Amino acid sequence: MKVRGTKLTSDEFHNKVIAVKHAPEIEYDWATGVAISKFLKGLKDGKIIGVYCDSCDRTVTPPRMFCEECFSPMSKYVDLPDTGIINTFSIAYIKTDASRVEKPQLPAVIDIDGTSISPSGFLHLLDEINPDDIKIGMKVKAVWKDAIDRTGAITDIKYFKKMEDA
Amino acid sequence: MTKKVGMVSVGLTQFQRRAKETGKELAYYSAKMALDEAGITRKDVDGVIIGSAPDAFDGVHQKHEYLTDGSGGFNLPTMRGYVGGGTGVFSPIQGWYSIASGVNDVVLVTTEEKMSSVQPSSQAAFLTIFDNMIERPLGPNLVWIFALEMRRYMEKHGIPKEHIASVSVKNKGNAIDHPSAMLGKKWTLDEVLNSELLADPVRLLDISPVADGAVSFVMMSEEKIKEFGISKDDVAWVDGVGWNVDTTMWTNRDLYYPKYVEKAAKQAYNMAGMKDHSPEALRKWLTFAEPYDPFNYKELHHLEGLQLFGKGKAPKAAFEGVTARDGDFPVTPSGGLLGVGNPIAAAAGMKSAELYLQLTGKAGKRQIDGRDMERGVAQAWGDLMQVGTVLVMKGGRIE
Incomplete structure (x- = not known):
């Protein structure tokens, strides 16, 4: 079987062939919607917000305007504790742009307490912990920015840290 | 009553980190090769399917419009399907239903990706x-x-990580025999286990390489296959198709098991008339599998979702050689994304093509030998860890 295609080395691609370059400058402002705007407002106030579905009898976070299971509207927003358990985690030496870092970032899925399915939570970061000591199932607590610095963003929580006496 | 649909040829380009050709030119290479292999021309085609993943890689908006000419779709009913990494199996599924429904009789399907354009990575x-x-x-x-x-x-x-790492050794080794492969090489288990740590537990050799490439298929109704006088030795019949998508809220489901792959697989098996979904029965019914392997653990994860091994059972089987090309149940004889390369939509297109090539005995040095090539399953996965696409095909020779 004969297959076609012409290979370029990195040097050829970047320095030898004629390439047309383009760096688009595009900005977006996303209205955060009915449910996530409540979640982000909650973060600004130092709280984690969830939502309760009457017909499925379950509490989940991040909140949504409708239940993806039973397709009923969801409007009972509830305050959840700012604690949870580590559902899974990584010790990451690779950043968004694929560049490498010496001090690892510690992404984790945090299963937030007070929810009724497992997991129910969100992606965040861990800190104040030796990476070698992180375990799935470990109890963690949110570390918040000072109230004055909070803007209604997921980064209003700086990171999660291991709970003392857990 | 749906029409019976067969795949009668495939076309592939070289997979590589940077292709000189544009995406449209790559699509032309694979589409033209598939037509030539089938012994037909573009005039015989009455429908075109294009599969390509995010426009953001190419920086070309509405990529299907851009790719139309290269995919042979000019002035024909042409449609793009796109479910992220799941696309390369979804595209032949779309080819199947455009024929099974009676809308088209001869469909040219092209999956394409050009990932080298976006900078710096x-x-x-x-x-x-x-x-x-x-x-x-x-x-x-x-x-x-x-x-x-x-x-x-x-x-x-x-x-254990050793069990997972063995998939990289197997697939990158199998890829040595694939003419499109960019990374075919015999690595040792220690080399995989000690490669650069990127995001623990993921290391460099656990991952498939980004690539440029294209893969095409010609699919036809049974009537057209007879009309063109195509030998049944050159046909792989679509036996079952399935696809399923889970919620995008991936932090609200347990990632240890791909339920959506299970649902897609069962849809495909049921369509093919296979009601016994136990691993033992399925491994007997199927001759081999081409599950999606962008990362080594994903092959194992998907084998379990496909019901080919019980939950948590695939890693040990892989480590013990059960899934080697000459093992009891060959898995990814192509070399997979890990070895051949991962031009997203075209990568799973290559897996679908491997079903055809193995079932028709055209896989060359990769041909699984010592057994009747009855039936194979290809599976792909994508979007935000949430979509499963499954294609079961059977060899024309067992009709």
Whole structure:
């Protein structure tokens, strides 16, 4: 079987062939919607917000305007504790742009307490912990920015840290 | 009553890190090769399917319009399907239903990806698949979510890393015999286990390389296959198709098991008349499998979703050689994404093509020998860890 295609080395691609370059400058402002705007407002106030579905009898976070299971509207927003358990985690030496870092970032899925399915939570970061000591199932607590610095963003929580006496 | 549909040829380009050709030119190479292999011309084609993943990689908006000419779709009913990494199996599924429904009789399907255009790496484009409001501000990398899923899977079943790493050794080794391969090489288990740590537990050799490439198929109704006088030795029949998508809220489901792959697989098996979904029965019914392997653990994860091994059972089987090309149940004889390369939509297109090539005895040095090539399954996965696409085909020779 004969297959076609012409290979370029990195040097050829970047320095030898004629390439047309383009760096688009595009900005977006996303209205955060009915449910996530409540979640982000909650973060600004130092709280984690969830939502309760009457017909499925379950509490989940991040909140949504409708239940993806039973397709009923969801409007009972509830305050959840700012604690949870580590559902899974990584010790990451690779950043968004694929560049490498010496001090690892510690992404984790945090299963937030007070929810009724497992997991129910969100992606965040861990800190104040030796990476070698992180375990799935470990109890963690949110570390918040000072109230004055909070803007209604997921980064209003700086990171999660291991709970003392857990 | 749906029409019976057969795949009668495939075409592939070389997979490579940087192709000189544009995406449209790559699509032309594979589409032209598929037509030539089938012994037909574009005039015989009455429908075209294009599969390509995010426009962000090419920086070309509405990529299907751009790719139309290269895919042979000029002035024909042409449609693009797109479910992220799941696309390369979804595209032949679309080819199947455009024929099975009676809308078309001869369909040219092309899957294409050109990932080298985005600078400095494709990671910047991958960022756009994360939730725009509560995930992107954290600065994620695509490797993160694989690391999170891999750890969850390993923790749930107590899987040793050696078992997972053995998949990289097997697939990259199998790829030596694939003419499109960019990374075919015999690595040792220690080399995989000690390669650069990117996001623990993911290391460099656990991952497939980004690539440029295209893969095409010609699919026809049974009537047209007879009309063109195509030998049944050159046909692989579509036996079952399935696809399924889970919620995009991936932090609200347990990543250790791909339920959506199970649902897609059962849809395909049921359509093919296979009601016994036990691993033993399915491994007897199917001769081999081409599950999606962008990362080594994903092949194992998907084998379990496909019901070919019990939950947590695939890693040990792989480590013990059960899934080697000459093992009891060959898995990824092509060399997979890990070895041949991962031009997203075309990567799973290559897996679908491997079903055809193995079932018709045209896989060359990769041909699984010593057994009747009755039936194979290809599976792909994509979107934000949430879609499963499954294609079961059987050889024309067992009719």
